[in-house]
Amino acid sequence: VNVVLVALGVLLVLVGQAADAAVAPQQFLAPATGATSEVRLAATVVPETVVPVGIRAVVPDVQxxxxxxxxxxxxxxxxxxxxxxxxxxxxxxxxxxxxxxxxxxxxxxxxxxxxxxxxxxxxxxxxxxxx
Structure with missing residues (x-):
C-alpha cells in the first residue's frame, strides 16, 4: 500500500473526527435554512473531508x-x-x-x-x- 495514500487516509480520518459524531451525515449535505454564505460553503465542503464509517475501518490504527x-x-x-x-x-x-x-x-x-x-x-x- 502506498504510504502517501495511507497517510492521507489517516489525516482525513483525523479531520473527519472533528465533526460531531452525533449528527447524521445527511445533515451535512443541505445547508440550514437562512444560513449565511459561509455556512453554506462549509456545508458544501464538509462531505468531502468526512470519511464514511465503512472506510474508517480499513484505515490502519496509526497514532x-x-x-x-x-x-x-x-x-x-x-x-x-x-x-x-x-x-x-x-x-x-x-x-x-x-x-x-x-x-x-x-x-x-x-x-x-x-x-x-x-x-x-x-x-x-x-x-x-x-x-
Missing part, C-alpha cells in the same frame, strides 16, 4: 504522533521557516491538530493526493512505514 513524525522527517527539510518552499512551513505542523490548521492540512492533502510530495528525487517513506 497521530507517528504521522507527525513522518511529516517532520520527510517534509520539513524544504517546508521550514528558513526555506519556506512553496510558501509553506510544516515545522510546527501536528497531525493531531489538523482541524485547527485546516488550511495547511488541506494543502498537504492536495499535494499528497496529486503524488507531488515528496517530490521525485527526494527521500520518501518506505511503503510499510505506517503499517
Amino acid at each position: 497521530a504522533e507517528a504521522l507527525t513524525d513522518v511529516v517532520q522527517q520527510y517534509c520539513t527539510g524544504c517546508h521550514n521557516p528558513a526555506r519556506l518552499t512553496g510558501n509553506l512551513s510544516l515545522a510546527d505542523f501536528e497531525v493531531e491538530r489538523a482541524p485547527e490548521m485546516a488550511q495547511t492540512a488541506e494543502k498537504v492533502i492536495q499535494k499528497l493526493r496529486a503524488g507531488m510530495m515528496p517530490p521525485q528525487g527526494r527521500p520518501r517513506p518506505a511503503g510499510d512505514t505506517l503499517m
Whole structure:
C-alpha cells in the first residue's frame, strides 16, 4: 500500500473526527435554512473531508504522533521557516491538530493526493512505514 495514500487516509480520518459524531451525515449535505454564505460553503465542503464509517475501518490504527513524525522527517527539510518552499512551513505542523490548521492540512492533502510530495528525487517513506 502506498504510504502517501495511507497517510492521507489517516489525516482525513483525523479531520473527519472533528465533526460531531452525533449528527447524521445527511445533515451535512443541505445547508440550514437562512444560513449565511459561509455556512453554506462549509456545508458544501464538509462531505468531502468526512470519511464514511465503512472506510474508517480499513484505515490502519496509526497514532497521530507517528504521522507527525513522518511529516517532520520527510517534509520539513524544504517546508521550514528558513526555506519556506512553496510558501509553506510544516515545522510546527501536528497531525493531531489538523482541524485547527485546516488550511495547511488541506494543502498537504492536495499535494499528497496529486503524488507531488515528496517530490521525485527526494527521500520518501518506505511503503510499510505506517503499517
